[in-house]
Amino acid sequence: MTVDVLDPATLPVDDNVNPYVFCVDLNGEWFLQKGKMIAYYGDIRFDGLGHGPLDGLVAASFHSPLHAGHWVVAQGRGKLLLADRAYDVNSFDLEDGNLNIRSGNLLAFQPGLALKQSIIPGFLTLIGTGKFVAASNGPVHFVEPPIRVDPQALVGWADTPSPCHHYDHHYLRGFLGGVRALTGIGGASGEEHQFEFTGSGTVLMQSSEALMPEEAVGAVGVAGEQGRGVPGAGVPQQAGGQPGQEGLGGLLGGILGGR
């Protein structure tokens, strides 16, 4: 337990105060997600993105109209403390790189980076050079492809080709599989669906499968606990079926069933 009393002189510069609080040494502008500021020293203004004088900045670094309502620009000079629901907070440097991150996990970024919407729903892409701050439920782990990860544990990925869905074949093999595929009834381990990464780069994972509540931004009808946070999981389904498996199961199940 820390009993240190901190003031602007002893607060770290662009670094973590503790695993849950990050201190930004603001001198200019940063983009923040709304409501993540917990305290600040100095003279700082917070403005919505539609604010006139910010037009140039926003035009240069913010390219996601879907998320514009959730972001603000902090400008001024001082020490700014960021935190998010007592989740672990980390900062990362990006050098002329690109990174995809789950939209709910990104807290703040420097205007040197450009924010874009990933073509994968629910994710954002940062391109350029600069620092950004992200939250995760439990510490972040860096892993290298080739790897398959649980959709709920995925925080983001950098410099790799985009992932694809991977379904284990087990769940539609054999008699039980046939029943499951045809009726949607039957046991499933809950782990037959993964994201597969190949090539070189880094994949960021959190050590929990708890997701931040996020806005449904351009996501295709996500439904149920299984489909939570899985882009494209909520394919059109029939009543009573298991979300996520019905589309593929129904297609292949039809072939299997007619055999």
Add this chain to the structure above:
Amino acid sequence: MLAVELNGDAVRAKNGSMVAYDGRMGFKRLTGGGEGLRGMVTRRVTGEHMTVMEVKGQGTCYFADRASNINLVRLGGEKLYVEASNLLCTEEGLRTGTTFTGLRGAAEGNGLFTTTVHGTGWAALMSDGPAVILRVAPGLPLTVDPGAYVAHTGELKQQFVSGVTWRTAIGEGSGEGVQLRFEGSGTVYVQPSERTTLGGQL
């Protein structure tokens, strides 16, 4: 979790927060927060409810509440301002009371009143995530999000800063529309998480 060693003396703790103890302990619920009839009436009127028990005995007593983080504060005669819901345990030598906070409490959704602790001894505060302790000095004002505020000590003047403009009304608010500015000298405890507050959505 907080472990308190008792040697015939007593502590006051939030009712029901004991999770384990060894030795001999007696638990007694104190009506009206142990502040006598006047305190009882004040708390009833102000809505700053605090159900407190007195623990007395020999041995070690363990307190915890919803796995929240516990911060120990050593008081040497000064006054600690804290929300009743964030106060876990105080030493016998500390007196608790109620005070008017004005608009701040209203924005936090905690009512217009707050709890004060003064005297000499240890007090245990609860927060969601470990609290960051920030110093406020003359010329060094601190601005805090009302949802992250936990407690403060010292001679501090609180002031509301409102960034609510016509933009807020059309859904272009900054999300940080309501802030608390502390001036003077003292320390402020801030938690790394935000309660849902009345002002938080602006």
